[in-house]
Amino acid sequence: MAxxxxxxxxxxxxxxxxxxxxxxxxxxxxxxxxxLIKTFSLSWEHFWQxxxxxxxxxxxxxSFGTSLLAAAINSVFGLMLAWSLVRYSFPGKRIIDAxxxxxxxxxxxxxxxxxxxIYAGNGWIGQFTEPLGLKIAFTPIGILIALVFxxxxxxxxxxxxxxxxxxxxxxxxxxxLGANRWQTFTRVVFxxxxxxxxxxxxxxxxxxxxxxxxxxxxxxxxxxxxEITPLIIITKLEQYDYVGATAVATxxxxxxxxxxxxxxxxxxxxxxxxGRAR
Amino acid sequence: MFPMIFRRGLVGAMLLASLASLPAAAQTxxxxxxxSYDPTRELYADFNNAFSxxxxxxTGEVVKISQSHGGSGKQARTIIDGLEADVATLxxxxxxxxxxxxxxxLPKDWQTRLPNNSSPYxxxxxxxxxxxxxxxxxxxxxxxxxxxxxITPNPKTSGGARWNYLAAWGYALKTNGxxxxxxxxxxxxxxxxxxxxxxxARGSTTTFVQRGLGDVLLAWENEGFxxxxxxxxxxxxxxxxxxxxxxxxxxxxxxxxxxxxxxxxVAKAYLDYLYSPEGQKLAAKHYxxxxxxxxxxxxxxxxxxxxxxxxxDDVFGGWQKAQKTHFADGGTFDEIYQPK
Numbered sequence: 304m305a306x307x308x309x310x311x312x313x314x315x316x317x318x319x320x321x322x323x324x325x326x327x328x329x330x331x332x333x334x335x336x337x338x339l340i341k342t343f344s345l346s347w348e349h350f351w352q353x354x355x356x357x358x359x360x361x362x363x364x365x366s367f368g369t370s371l372l373a374a375a376i377n378s379v380f381g382l383m384l385a386w387s388l389v390r391y392s393f394p395g396k397r398i399i400d401a402x403x404x405x406x407x408x409x410x411x412x413x414x415x416x417x418x419x420x421i422y423a424g425n426g427w428i429g430q431f432t433e434p435l436g437l438k439i440a441f442t443p444i445g446i447l448i449a450l451v452f453x454x455x456x457x458x459x460x461x462x463x464x465x466x467x468x469x470x471x472x473x474x475x476x477x478x479x480l481g482a483n484r485w486q487t488f489t490r491v492v493f494x495x496x497x498x499x500x501x502x503x504x505x506x507x508x509x510x511x512x513x514x515x516x517x518x519x520x521x522x523x524x525x526x527x528x529x530e531i532t533p534l535i536i537i538t539k540l541e542q543y544d545y546v547g548a549t550a551v552a553t554x555x556x557x558x559x560x561x562x563x564x565x566x567x568x569x570x571x572x573x574x575x576x577x578g579r580a581r
Numbered sequence: 582m583f584p585m586i587f588r589r590g591l592v593g594a595m596l597l598a599s600l601a602s603l604p605a606a607a608q609t610x611x612x613x614x615x616x617s618y619d620p621t622r623e624l625y626a627d628f629n630n631a632f633s634x635x636x637x638x639x640t641g642e643v644v645k646i647s648q649s650h651g652g653s654g655k656q657a658r659t660i661i662d663g664l665e666a667d668v669a670t671l672x673x674x675x676x677x678x679x680x681x682x683x684x685x686x687l688p689k690d691w692q693t694r695l696p697n698n699s700s701p702y703x704x705x706x707x708x709x710x711x712x713x714x715x716x717x718x719x720x721x722x723x724x725x726x727x728x729x730x731x732i733t734p735n736p737k738t739s740g741g742a743r744w745n746y747l748a749a750w751g752y753a754l755k756t757n758g759x760x761x762x763x764x765x766x767x768x769x770x771x772x773x774x775x776x777x778x779x780x781x782a783r784g785s786t787t788t789f790v791q792r793g794l795g796d797v798l799l800a801w802e803n804e805g806f807x808x809x810x811x812x813x814x815x816x817x818x819x820x821x822x823x824x825x826x827x828x829x830x831x832x833x834x835x836x837x838x839x840x841x842x843x844x845x846x847v848a849k850a851y852l853d854y855l856y857s858p859e860g861q862k863l864a865a866k867h868y869x870x871x872x873x874x875x876x877x878x879x880x881x882x883x884x885x886x887x888x889x890x891x892x893x894d895d896v897f898g899g900w901q902k903a904q905k906t907h908f909a910d911g912g913t914f915d916e917i918y919q920p921k
Contacts, residue, residue: 356910357919425793441777441794524735524778526918537780541654541738542909543661543679 335556341549353550358526359535366532367558369443370511373450377507378500381458388459389466403459406452411516418449419521441523446531449517454507461503465496498574505566512559611644611847616666618653618740618830619783620804624867625670631863632854636847644847652781653740660684660835667839667848670832672740674698675900677833686837700829701855702869705890706741706748708820709789709798709805716796720822721752724797725770732795733775734785736908741782743908745799748826750907751896755824769917790817801828803868806884819886827890830869 342350353359388400406414422429422439432439439445469492477487515533523529532555539548617625629646636644649656649664653672660666661684671677674692681689692699710718716729724731734742749771753764777794779785782804789798790808797820800808805819832852839845854860858876865877874882897903907913 358915419792423792423794440792519780520784523776524780525775526778526915534780538735538737539910540658541652543654543658543683544910547910 338549338552338556341546342553345546345550350550353547354554358530359532359551361527362530362532362535363554363558365443365446365529366512366555367562369447369450369531370508373447373454373511374504374508376447376451377454377458378504381455381503381507382462382496382500384455385459385462385466389463404456406454407456411453411514412520414452415449415517415520418445418452418517422448422521440521441529443522443529445521445523446518446529449521450511450514453514453517454511457506457510458500458503461499461506462496465499469495494573494577498570498577501566501570501573505563505570508566509559509563512555611642611844612842613644613646613667613844613848613851614649614665615646615668615670615851616649616656616660616664617670618656618672619650619781620741620801620807621670621830621867622648622650623807624863624869627867628855628860628863631859632851635854635859636850642847646851652738654738660686665838665842666835667842667844668832668852669835670830672828672830673743673900674829674831675743675904676740677831678900680835686835687833688836691833692831694834695832695852696856697872698829699831699833700872701832701852701860702830702864702871704802704828704830704869705825705888706745706799706822706828707802707805707825707888708822709800709808709817710796710820712814712816712818714818714820718797718820721749721771721824722756722767724749724774724799725767727774729774729797730776730795731771731774731797731799732777732779732785732789733799734782735778735780736914738780739782739785741801741804742785742799743903744801744826744828746907746914747893747897747903748799748822748824751826751891752822752824754896755891765913765916768913772917802870802885806868821886821888824889824891827892829892 345353384403388396388403419426419440421427422432422445424430424433424438424440426440429438429440437444439448473491473495474487477491482490513533515531515537518531519534522531522534524534532551536548536551536555539545539551615625615629625648629648633644633646636642649659649666651659653676657669657671657676657680660669660680669677669680677687677691678689681687681691695701708718708724710716717723718729723729733745736742736746746768749768750764753767754760757763757767777785777788779788782801785798786800786804786808789795790812798805798808802819809817809819832855834845834848834852836845839848855864856872861871861873861876862878862881865871865874865881868884870885871877871882893900893903897906905912
């Protein structure tokens, strides 16, 4: 019978599904729907007016723009880091490997304060860049640096295991068939890594969009220039404007969800193309 | 260092335990929660000790007082959301108005229940500048000059910053014969000189003092004094403008909570004690201007410079009105950053 034919290692599909849905509801869906329901108390015109106010729109551009850029930077450098950690052995490798996870562990406010102290005009790095006309702390560049910092582990940790599984034979085969190094990388290695890289990109991006603690110290928080969307939400809360805050949060939620859906779709597409359909 | 942290953790744990066992011990021991704003930390640490001693002598009851500090608006929100504060001592009346309005835990006329608008101590807004005052900042109009960098928190999120903003606005009105449009231009010129808007007063102090950003910090008078104490008079000095605002941080009983806890009498006595000679003395010691300076230590009083002060009621018609005109979405502060 069908049930016997598809016998699983762990019994109880019903139980598993129930557990999955129940747990997700409790942890994710209920809090999020509370935000949505609060938003529904607004009329459509009022909602639209809140979420398209010039200050709020400027903050979307800043938040999503810097988050995408930070995730892209992390994809490039995270890949390089993962590569050198997997393919080479050198003294202190394990320490560097552990260092990668630090941005996960550090309270984000500490990260923000530390970065600000370093990049401010009187900081270790800021004192050299500012005379050259490059202000980092209290500008969007500072936001970008904070987001790169907190997003780094995601790319490294998603690419690393895939890279470890990637046999060196592929590269040897490519070389023996006459491919040069560039061709081997772009045609053989990179396509195999791309799905993992996209996952890392998506995670780093999602983390960056929601980040508040570290950014707030280094951003400068000037309206229209360096105000991130989470700060707009906090500002509205400080003014007891719960509904306005959830309206902006809802927009953020939907945009993030749409972008993640696209990235995940891309990831599924690339892994199918590589013949590793899940 | 380690044992210290451990001891603090232990005290915290004991505090929690004592809160948990509250109903059982209610006859002999009372607990008060004072929810306050950021820069009162030191004042209330001192005052709570004094009051516990006084209450013990008077009634024989032991009273344990816990404090909670944070941005004034955030603290008000946690009370609205259900934090069981017996008394609230916040940075501005608007925040307590909101608690009354949104939670109904205290009557709307709360501010008339205690003397002096329910503010046992006051403060004002002054300038903190770098030693020697290299930019020659003397008064509000110097802040609007090009090339001067001004540090203030965001008035949308910080109570202190609202006092800053209103003080500057009041000065502009007075020097321009009450012209509102001119006042807005003046504020716009000042905020053009602001490179960072931190979310709270302590954040701005850090930006100015630690990061070395800005020529002048707009600060609570008591924060200004504390910064000088901590970092040395060889680094900073206080400049008092010709005119400033009388900042009245109000205190109140949260009626419903106190009733539920059975702490109404002790909470009331706690607030009254702020007006007593001992309370006034402690306020002055911690750089708050006492309402009755004759009760405070003359040496403490001598530290407060003379400055002409105006009140929010005189110039702005109270907090509700000031909030709506200046800080609500679409108010004058928003218009400074996105002109219509």
